[in-house]
Amino acid sequence: MTARIPSADERLPAYARLRDALASRIASGEWGGSDPIPSEARLAHEYGISVGTVRKAVDGLVAEGLLERRQGSGTYLRRPSFDATLFRFFQVRGADGAPASIPTSELILRARTEAPKEAALALGTSDVIGIIRLRSLSDQPVLFEELYIRADRFSGFESLPDSVFGPLLYPLYFERFGVLVKRATDDLSFGRADVQVAARLKLKPGDPLAIIKRTAFDVDGTPVEWRVARGSAAQFHYRSEIG
Amino acid sequence: MTARIPSADERLPAYARLRDALASRIASGEWGGSDPIPSEARLAHEYGISVGTVRKAVDGLVAEGLLERRQGSGTYLRRPSFDATLFRFFQVRGADGAPASIPTSELILRARTEAPKEAALALGTSDVIGIIRLRSLSDQPVLFEELYIRADRFSGFESLPDSVFGPLLYPLYFERFGVLVKRATDDLSFGRADVQVAARLKLKPGDPLAIIKRTAFDVDGTPVEWRVARGSAAQFHYRSEIG
């Protein structure tokens, strides 16, 4: 069929163009969750290139974490992969030392607003929807979060019923708005609680805080969310792999 | 020549066996710094496999960061790559706001000793050499470090002349002891300065501290160094990519 591989290119190698083309078809939601994407042979035929080249393109997307191969079965989307919950930073233990438990999330505010300077800078726009929530483990408030998402990508977010909100936002972003968060940068520092934050987290003003600022990016690299989370520094614990 | 690919295998695919074989030849130091490793065609001939398979093996090592390809020239070792200096966590600025300057390192202690519990656990041995040093930027003490390295991998380290020590240890590890640090895990938490640390860092006891515990691993995955570094939390700043 030698379908045309869309724009994108300026004499990029074939495998790179196919990789990008597939990435954008993935982002478009063309392929639902549980079915495999077309087979390598089929894609090769569709795009008029050889199977080896298709494999190389798919290799790239697998490495990026967008696809997953299953021998004998097919190649599948790999939806979340992205377990970026901030709770992994905070080790909260019950009196018994058990690493409990179910995180809960209390929505305090949700409204279209103007982004604060830092958020606007990260998102490239100040037309945003602001969210404030308090997250707890075992009824202990742990994280105070302030989030801003681009109004142009999340139109209607303010009027979503409270019931659709679970503890995790990224699945919601994808299911309701087709925004697939693929990557994020975290920025950690330490500071001290002001009166408002201290009250929410049941700390004393001036108590040490861990401050996590995150910018989350879409599949195509657009920043879609900026957030700042604050939690007691005493419980803070971060683990990172380098190399 | 169909050289025998060494032990390793239990019916692993050819490319995986070559990958491992090459990794061990790299670790052995067989190939010096500035010369390329044998060409793909040559390796294919040596091991009696096809060029495509060699490429796949090399691909893996490139992805791991051990090798680097240069089109038209050859495939080279990629020695350090590993810029893991702890200073990237601490933003120290002069009065003018300039992000100065040259890090210096004052060696306070260096001796064969018994590892503290946490270090022994990470290293799998308590026979270690301990190092204590104070690291400064622009004459401001910034980091107080306590390091432990395996005595079996660094025999003779205690008696090295002070003159060979630069600000960075990992290059020294490699050049003097053939230990190539390839990977590390950092563990960040928050604490408060005790009297000793406070004195070294010119802080007050009880001042907030950022605590970084690091385990560094050799190419073959053996833990070779454990360290704990402490610095003022006020200056601490960490940036991480996830996804």
Next chain:
DNA sequence: CGTGATAATTCATATATATGACTGGTTGAC
């Protein structure tokens, strides 16, 4: 209705080969 063999499909490994692009040295004209 289950169950077990069979077949079809799909990714995984491997080979052989051709062409292009880039690098670094050599050669030769000026």
Next chain:
DNA sequence: GTCAACCAGTCATATATATGAATTATCACG
């Protein structure tokens, strides 16, 4: 001597093909 042209070596891209391994669907048999 300088510089351009050339050339050999090396990785990069791409094709075509064959075989193996894992999964899934099908279908006949009891």
